Amino acid sequence: MKLKDTLYEVRDRVATITLNRPHRANSWNGRMHTEYRYLLQQADQDPDVGAIIVTGAGKFFCVGADTNILSEFTESGEYSSGTGPDLVMPGSDEIPTFLHEYVYHFALSKPVIAAMPGPAAGVGFVLACYTDIRFAVPGAKLTTAHGPLNLPAECGLSWLLPRLIGSARATELLLSSRKFLTDEAYQLGLVHRLVEPEALMDEAQAYARDLITRNSPESLRQTKRQIYLDWHRDVGTATREAGDLLQTMVGQPDYKEAISAYLEKRTARWSGQK
Incomplete structure (x- = not known):
């Protein structure tokens, strides 16, 4: 355009x-x-x-x-x-x-x-x-x-x-x-x-x-989604989904990178892969 x-x-x-x-x-x-x-x-x-x-x-x-x-x-x-x-x-x-x-x-x-x-x-x-x-x-x-x-x-x-x-x-x-x-x-x-x-x-x-340097792309995406969805939802629903997201996101490459960066005291290199 x-x-x-x-x-x-x-x-x-x-x-x-x-x-x-x-x-x-x-x-x-x-x-x-x-x-x-x-x-x-x-x-x-x-x-x-x-x-x-x-x-x-x-x-x-x-x-x-x-x-x-x-x-x-x-x-x-x-x-x-x-x-x-x-x-x-x-x-x-x-x-x-x-x-x-x-x-x-x-x-x-x-x-x-x-x-x-x-x-x-x-x-x-x-x-x-x-x-x-x-x-x-x-x-x-x-x-x-x-x-x-x-x-x-x-x-x-x-x-x-x-x-x-x-x-x-x-x-x-x-x-x-x-x-x-x-x-x-x-x-x-x-x-x-x-x-x-x-x-x-x-x-x-x-x-x-x-x-965007300190936070992974997926964390930013999901957190933003949670904020605006939770304006419509009860706390139980919000909590259950947060638990489901936790289970999913700890299996992603950027979680491993986050822990490595923390232990090595360096800036994380986010891949954005899910």
């Missing part, structure tokens, strides 16, 4: 997807959505990629849907995603409930880190919430944005945000659609790390490299 509204780079086994419409504050449109899903799939299927970073060009992450598109909805009276027939569904199809708009992040086998260089609103805020780990610059504005536009909470955010920061805090943010800063988001636990703008990408990439 020829990229127009995104950029893609792989370095040191970390793939970086950049939302690249800085002249429109990286606002979301059908083309960007199509490219983003395609690139997620490419990164998830690439054996030379261990983790994925999502960021925005310039001083914005993503300020939501392009206002030109919102105006079109006024004229037509209908919502349209603006995507075409080449739209892919990233991630494994093992769990059907994950195969929905933005929920597909949960079906990916690799951790996704948001590196937010500036504001995120509307669908941009949704996108950040669906990543696994969030880094952001201090003082950037965030908002769900939907209330003043006579829209509902978007894309499962009413389900997701309470699970990330708790029901009471999420209810207030969702009902008010108020603007708040990344500093408050950090206090709420929504943002994991605040980083000055000049160091944001270096710190996110260093974190991603450390993540």
Whole structure:
């Protein structure tokens, strides 16, 4: 696919997807959505990629849907995603409930880190919430944005945000659609790390490299799967599956490598073989 509204780079086994419409504050449109899903799939299927970073060009992450598109909805009276027939569904199809708009992040086998260089609103805020780990610059504005536009909470955010920061805090943010800063988001636990703008990408990439160096690919894949599946399951089911996974994974080559690396006090050389 020829990229127009995104950029893609792989370095040191970390793939970086950049939302690249800085002249429109990286606002979301059908083309960007199509490219983003395609690139997620490419990164998830690439054996030379261990983790994925999502960021925005310039001083914005993503300020939501392009206002030109919102105006079109006024004229037509209908919502349209603006995507075409080449739209892919990233991630494994093992769990059907994950195969929905933005929920597909949960079906990916690799951790996704948001590196937010500036504001995120509307669908941009949704996108950040669906990543696994969030880094952001201090003082950037965030908002769900939907209330003043006579829209509902978007894309499962009413389900997701309470699970990330708790029901009471999420209810207030969702009902008010108020603007708040990344500093408050950090206090709420929504943002994991605040980083000055000049160091944001270096710190996110260093974190991603450390993540995939210390942890085996299969451990990352299964742990991510467990986290999001267990939001739906009782503790007994979660515990039983953890036991089954334990029996399977101690027989894999990377378990033997992990023990050898620990005893020899060296960095493990992960094969990713199951």
